[in-house]
Amino acid sequence: MTSLWLDGREPIRSDSLEGDSCDDVVVGAGLTGLMTALLLSRSGRGVVVLEAREVGAVTTGNTTGKLSLLQGTKYTRLTSRHPESLVRAYVEANLEGQQWLLRYCEEHDVPVQRRPAVTYAPDDAQGLKAARDEHEAATAAGLGVRWADDLDVPFPHRGGTVLEDQAQLDPMDLLEALVESVRAEGGRIVTGARVQHVSRLRSPTVRLEDGRSIRCEHVILATGTPILDRGLYFAKLEPGRSYALAYDYPDAPELMMLSASGPTRSVRDAPATSGRALLIGGDGHVVGRTRSERAHLNRLRDWTAEYFPGAVETHHWSAQDYTSHDGVPYVGGMPRSLGKVYVATGYAKWGLTNGVAAALDITAQILDGRLRWADRMHHRVTRPRSALEPVRMNAGVAVSGLQHVLDAALRGRPETPPKEGTGEVGRSGVVPVGVSTVNGRTCAVQALCTHLGGVLAWNDAEKSWDCPLHGSRFSPTGEVLEGPATRALPRRGPDGPTP
Template sequence: MAKLPPLPTYPESYWLQSLNGLPAYTKLQHDTEADVAVIGGGISGITTAYLLAKEGLSVILLEAGKLLHGTTGHTTAKITAQHDLIYDELINQEGIEKASLYFQANQDALRFIERTVNQHAIDCSLLRQDAYVFTNSEDYIRKLEKEMTAYESIGIPAAYVDHIPLTSISSRAAIRMDDQAQFHPLRYLESLVRQITEAGGHLYEGTTAIDIEKGQLPTVRTADGHAVTCKHVAICSHFPFYDGFGFFFARMHAERSYALGVKSNIDYPGGMYISAEDPKRSIRSATAEDGSPLLIIGGQKHKTGQGICTINHYEALQEYAANQFKTEEILYRWSAQDLVTGDKLPYIGRITDADSKSNIYIATGYQKWGMTTGTAAAMIISDLIQEKENRYEELFSPSRSLSVKTLKNLVVDNFDVAKHLISGKLEMVHRKPDDLEPDEGAAVTLHGRRAGAYRDKEGKLYIVDTTCTHMGCEVEWNNGDRTWDCPCHGSRFSITGEVMEGPAERPLPLLSEQH
């Protein structure tokens, strides 16, 4: 086994660390109004606000935390329509016409990003790359052959090859999707943020939207008691904070995946790669802050709050990087959260009422491919708000009918939720807060009740209630990222109980904070 360079002590995203710094935006501290309220400061929300502000609409964007610090800041940043092995499944599930539309929507998004980069001369390392799905497993060769047949049916420019250019990885077969792309997503979106403000848009950070009062002029209510009255609301907050009786928490599940930014002495041949089989392995190149080559190696997906000790996922990637790429140094480690729908298609568009069309829109469920689908979502929602036709509206509609197979998948997901709800309540916890070492977290017993405790490196102890404020499941300690994660619907909380990921809107109560 190759020598393993140490992991960074704390998780840090390469994209965030290599950004020169976004301007800081204040909280919303007054009632206001606009044509459109956009909720969420990731790629979907920022692109939606950019498109609408550019058309002369007044736009207000609300972000609960800091712009670009959510999933968009923790991506692998591949701009591609090659979303693992999906097209054969889509043809069988939805038909060839809808599978073709899915490809075209993502290709449209790629072209939009490229046009926008060229228009504004954005220095974001945009680079056209071929994308490969590869396998070293005999069991997956047939699946690749079927996927290639699906590509040919749709007319996707591609080739079936018996090996990949990245020769440090053994491969028995692969599909190459031609002329895809990669970039630095935050440098790209930093430019769009500037364009929004120059067009008269307003952005607010630290402003959590908690409810919408429906009507001809809907009103967004914030946690601080302020209101944004508008004509349209675009919910691009990863997990929709407003359900509209769509029961989205029951129609998706949350997954976490992991990434390392490593220095390696291999001669990288170009291209973006993902393995067909599990555990997933995703590879692409980037450039470190000192100008040297960097590899971004990702994988290790699992349902949020479930599975093995989370630091083990980083360690699995650490071992893979050392064995396959002769890793010299690991500069970054980070993880991301993604939402997966029952039919693997995002929910994008109007939340429709029983008797009318709504002026409230959502974009969610990107299944780890948010650079293209998040951009496509912004293009679709922008068109719908401006009452323009969009040929992808029906494909991604949140109110679309679901197949029997999809409904079965959702039943399995919700049975899993019920199992974790019950097991969390029955768990016997024997550890006490005083048992914890520095930089250790765990479920503990406090005054006869389950609680969550973390002792930081300086010895300060934080104790929170572990009952998730969404639907009452018991959160679990994530030692890889030092967070409290809900195994039912994927809500995540900081060591002091603050909400980091929805659908929860309220923090975990902080029971104690001791030096």
């Protein structure tokens, strides 16, 4: 599963990791990480970006690329959980992030298409109420939205709230430009460098999987979800996986659309070598908690075939995002880190604006600056409904974890290898074992997440082992793909671990 943006691109070359110290280490080479590295480098600080895989390998390279202040039903949810001052601070943060990024794209010739953003009402009473509620909430938050009863699209709807002059882009065009800018300012970007630990908080030492280490003044964790457990963010975030498909379709609507009620449907167009592409997304779920990821993709395919007949699929992929318990991103110093470790997470699928805002915020904190909207967001006071949300989230974690343990206990290790492209979890003694066959290679791994021991589930769309507890994901051979886990799965042979 390769996104439209990543397909056909050569991985961005890696700098060498020279020396054992710098001013700041940024962990993660997505938008937040590269933006933070650029801002700190411009201030004269020595910055090293460490990326476990490749630039854009995780969320940024798989996003739908919408740069919008209208974000589905975001303002309805924020208004129900927070005072008006915080909701307006969220708008200010996203506006500053959006405008900074648009200026940067213009200065560096990154292509951007201006489009209206629409939160539309599906053709039912629930969808109409949700879209109307969002229209009112967005208006109260200071956005200049308008209501449209009829939208120029082929699928049933009851209108929607529209925000003009928003933007969309190819996120990898943006990351490539940011890499060049970071290097021009003296920063280094090292790929294939997985961070496993940060020690000695008064003078942080970042330790890599291969045994290397680097000392620094500050560490910025721009990893989707923090790879350190301090602050217990894994218990305050819900990991979600959603899907996207690209089609050759010359009549794609020139709108950035998102449904106000489920099942979620996202629609946008994009430039393509053959003319124009249609992007359809949505149908998300909590990571590792579905019977079949392929079924989610197929529901999107069926919907597209019904309303966009003749569209020819070219790509399909998925992405992982994290939602905070109260809908506001967590940005700032990690608890008990003495002001040395910073974190940015919980964008809830709106990372293009929130990621830039987070980079501006963290950079200001490191350089002893202040951002008015950031102060209001840091001192958020959540209403009782939000205060109970972590209880709900972790109750779901507990139920899901127990279910996977019971399922594994009822099955022994498969006597024959699974069919091509499939995986099964059973037990070998007391340890759950995951056996898969992908590209003709059968592999067995210990099916316990190396983060907190969740029993893994097989992802039949991406051919990966996914943790239903906190969203860590592993390749069929056990390598970490994403999530809070930092260590690979132990390989298992017939009688125990393989060498």
